[in-house]
Amino acid sequence: MITDPIADCLTRIRNGCLAKKDIIYIQYSNIKKNILNILLEQGFIVNYKLTKNKIIKVYLKYIYPKKHSVIKYIKRISKPSLRKYSRSKNLPRVLNGLGIAIISTSKGIITDKLARKNKIGGEIICYIY
Template sequence: MITDPIADCLTRIRNGCLAKTDIIYIQYSKLKQNILKILLEQGFIVNYKLKTNKIIKVYLKYIYPNKNSVIKYIKRISKPSLRKYSSSKNLPRVLNGLGIAIISTSKGIITDKLARKKQLGGEIICYVY
């Protein structure tokens, strides 16, 4: 039994990047699909597809010729044992604006830059750069 499915999803992405695999499989949930949608929009992954009702197929992105991963760092911030919330004025700037923080707000899952623009606070899910 997985106690933190979001951390499991991020760990699968991190391990896939370290192992330099092109495709990884993640169990489906709407929250994970929204996180993957943001990673796709920001250019961290190539694509993702809903394979069945229970599995998402994720295509990781690499920089050739050395096949270095685009994702250098991905870390879960708010955990089930210790939730991290932030107001719109105190949202973190990841790598001085070069990375993204994924925030769960009342308007859905969005990046820190969009949350600042819309003046929304919420739960800080993870950092990616």
């Protein structure tokens, strides 16, 4: 039994990048799908597909010829034991704006830049760059 499925998803992505895997598999949930959708829009992964037995197939992105991962850093911030919330004015800037923070708001799961633009705060899920 997994106590923190989002942390498990991020750890699978991190470990897959370190092991230079092309495809990783993640158990399906709507939150994970929304996080992967943001990663796809921001260019951190190539694609993802939902299989019939509710498993997400994630295609990781690399820079060739040496096969360096596009994702250098991915970290869970708000944990079940300690939630981290932030107002729109105090949202973190990851790597001075080069990275992204994924925020869970009342309008759904969005990036920190979009949350700042719409002036919405929320729970800080993770940092990625």
